[in-house]
Amino acid sequence: MAIKIAPSLLSARFDRLGDQVREAADAGADMLHIDVMDGHFVPNLTMGPVIVKSIRPLTKVPLDAHLMVTHPQDFVKAFADAGVDDLTVHIESDHDVRATIRAIRDVGISPGLVLNPATPFEKAIPFLGDVDLVLVMTVHPGFSGQAFQADIVPKIREARRYVDKEGLATEIQVDGGIKVDTAPIVAEAGADILVSGSGIFPDRIRENLMALRRAAEKGRASSKRV
Numbered sequence: 342m343a344i345k346i347a348p349s350l351l352s353a354r355f356d357r358l359g360d361q362v363r364e365a366a367d368a369g370a371d372m373l374h375i376d377v378m379d380g381h382f383v384p385n386l387t388m389g390p391v392i393v394k395s396i397r398p399l400t401k402v403p404l405d406a407h408l409m410v411t412h413p414q415d416f417v418k419a420f421a422d423a424g425v426d427d428l429t430v431h432i433e434s435d436h437d438v439r440a441t442i443r444a445i446r447d448v449g450i451s452p453g454l455v456l457n458p459a460t461p462f463e464k465a466i467p468f469l470g471d472v473d474l475v476l477v478m479t480v481h482p483g484f485s486g487q488a489f490q491a492d493i494v495p496k497i498r499e500a501r502r503y504v505d506k507e508g509l510a511t512e513i514q515v516d517g518g519i520k521v522d523t524a525p526i527v528a529e530a531g532a533d534i535l536v537s538g539s540g541i542f543p544d545r546i547r548e549n550l551m552a553l554r555r556a557a558e559k560g561r562a563s564s565k566r567v
């Protein structure tokens with residue numbers, strides 16, 4: 342499977358969000374990453390279902406929502422109705438993780454599970470068979486434009502090894518500080534989907550996305566799994 346690139350709209354220009362969405366889609370984005378923050382789980386406020394609903398008709402590219410909220414279980418239906426294709430929830434949020442994953446599946450969209458940098462991979466293991474993706478954060482969530490935490494690379498490798506050993510179809514996504522210099526590192530470690538905000542938006546979207554994909558593919562080619 343080819344590496345997937347998920348541009349994060351958090352770094353887009355919101356005064357012309359529609360154009361930026363179309364540009365990223367035309368440039369070959371595999372999914373569009375939507376960072377949802379509630380000002381409580383993380384100290385920032387961003388987008389909600391209203392924005393998802395307004396960009397949904399602009400593209401067929403899957404919308405990948407990353408919920409950085411304290412109570413993700415309260416928003417499952419609203420995001421599904423707004424048109425997201427998957428909903429990724431933090432294991433550190435205040436919820437019954439298994440019940441939220443089931444609720445996401447029940448509304449007909451794809452569940453994902455996220456781990457903060459401080460959370461060990463083993464915490465995700467009991468849920469891995471029930472989610473379609475596991476997101477390994479390579480920055481502390483809350484803001485785009487932060488520096489990549491290289492000390493998280495062994496966790497990506499650990500996730501890759503576990504998923505392969507168990508024969509799971511769970512995709513491994515990484516998010517935070519992914520640019521042309523760090524993309525090869527995470528791709529080599531075994532990431533399937535690379536989220537990038539400030540590495541792609543707001544200008545030269547096509548050039549940035551293509552350069553990121555090339556860099557990631559080089560990284561993957563240098564690993565044993567191509």
Ligand code: DX5
Pocket residue numbers: 349351352374376407480481482483484485486487516517518519536537538539540
């Ligand atoms: C951080 C968000 C990321 C962020 C990535 O809390 O989850 O998706 O937008 O932005 P960059 O790629 O600039 O680190």
Ligand code: ZN
Pocket residue numbers: 349374375376407516536
């Ligand atoms: Zn994100």
